[in-house]
Amino acid sequence: MSVRKLKPITSAQRFRVVNGFDAITTDKPEKSLLAPNKRSGGRNNRGKMTMRQIGGGHKRKYRIIDFKRSKTGIPGEVMSIEYDPNRTAFIALLNYQDGEKSYIIAQNGLQVGQNVVSGREGIAPEIGNAMPLSQIPLGTIISCIELRPGQGAVMARSAGAFAQLMARDGKFATVKLPSGETRLVLTECMATIGVISNSDHQLTVSGKAGRTRWLGRRPRVRPVVMNPVDHPMGGGEGKSSGGHPRSRNGIPAKGYRTRSKTKASNKYIVERRKK
Numbered sequence: 001m002s003v004r005k006l007k008p009i010t011s012a013q014r015f016r017v018v019n020g021f022d023a024i025t026t027d028k029p030e031k032s033l034l035a036p037n038k039r040s041g042g043r044n045n046r047g048k049m050t051m052r053q054i055g056g057g058h059k060r061k062y063r064i065i066d067f068k069r070s071k072t073g074i075p076g077e078v079m080s081i082e083y084d085p086n087r088t089a090f091i092a093l094l095n096y097q098d099g100e101k102s103y104i105i106a107q108n109g110l111q112v113g114q115n116v117v118s119g120r121e122g123i124a125p126e127i128g129n130a131m132p133l134s135q136i137p138l139g140t141i142i143s144c145i146e147l148r149p150g151q152g153a154v155m156a157r158s159a160g161a162f163a164q165l166m167a168r169d170g171k172f173a174t175v176k177l178p179s180g181e182t183r184l185v186l187t188e189c190m191a192t193i194g195v196i197s198n199s200d201h202q203l204t205v206s207g208k209a210g211r212t213r214w215l216g217r218r219p220r221v222r223p224v225v226m227n228p229v230d231h232p233m234g235g236g237e238g239k240s241s242g243g244h245p246r247s248r249n250g251i252p253a254k255g256y257r258t259r260s261k262t263k264a265s266n267k268y269i270v271e272r273r274k275k
Contacts, residue, residue: 003203016207023090023197025112026080029063030093033103037062037086039216057216060085066094066102067144067152069118069130069190074098078114078128081106081197088159090197092128104128105144105157107194118190127194133165133173134187140165143196145175146189153192160199165191174270182271223248 002022008014042054063084076094079101084091092106094116109127110116117123118130125137136142141162144153156163156178167174172184206212209219224242226234232250233242245253259266 003200012208017205023081033064034061053218053220055218072119075115075117088201106197108197125193130192142191144192149188159201162195179273181273184268
């Protein structure tokens with residue numbers, strides 16, 4: 001994978017840095033795994049705007065991803081590595097030996113023609129294979145991790161993300177997550193070997209404001225230029241700083257912990273993201 005800096009033949013391309021898409025092998029998705037993706041524009045069922053800065057954007061079809069890796073014990077051949085407009089990572093199309101097809105999140109190094117498999121026993125810890133944390137060797141780089149057995153992957157799914165299996169003790173495994181948090185996860189939870197693909201995604205530069213609109217994101221007004229009726233940081237003569245940074249409903253924005261101290265899952269967090 002690589003990035004390309006475009007020649008400045010237009011003002012929009014002067015600072016544009018694009019993904020090389022070297023890993024992509026086709027631009028035609030599997031039609032049987034596509035689903036409609038209706039956009040709300042930030043409105044609820046009565047047409048009232050409930051979320052700001054949402055609207056417009058290009059039409060997309062949703063790719064149905066198998067986050068549970070439910071085909072256990074059946075090898076699947078990687079048919080293609082594809083771009084997914086709904087996520088930062090690339091996806092891989094698998095063709096299983098029984099004829100079924102499915103999409104999975106692609107890991108770095110996954111090649112067309114390679115076989116991957118998921119299961120609870122007898123699976124080698126190779127890139128793209130999914131298995132329980134109880135079967136993965138300590139120190140292995142993993143991704144697409146379940147939080148509860150059978151739930152499907154919820155952690156370390158975005159481009160370039162990975163976690164590390166640090167230790168096992170009884171029915172819990174200690175996993176260091178991409179955020180820096182160290183957490184206990186049940187050893188029955190599934191995880192996939194390898195780093196998520198498209199790790200160069202963070203190096204891309206959009207180059208112009210219009211490209212952000214194509215993604216469905218509308219402009220965001222800075223709080224300090226609002227009126228006091230609209231935001232706690234609004235008002236004042238001239239360019240006032242607006243006091244301490246805080247959200248629209250008054251919650252401090254820097255350093256203030258909003259996580260509940262009585263949350264049931266607090267006991268599973270070994271080390272917080274911010275020390």
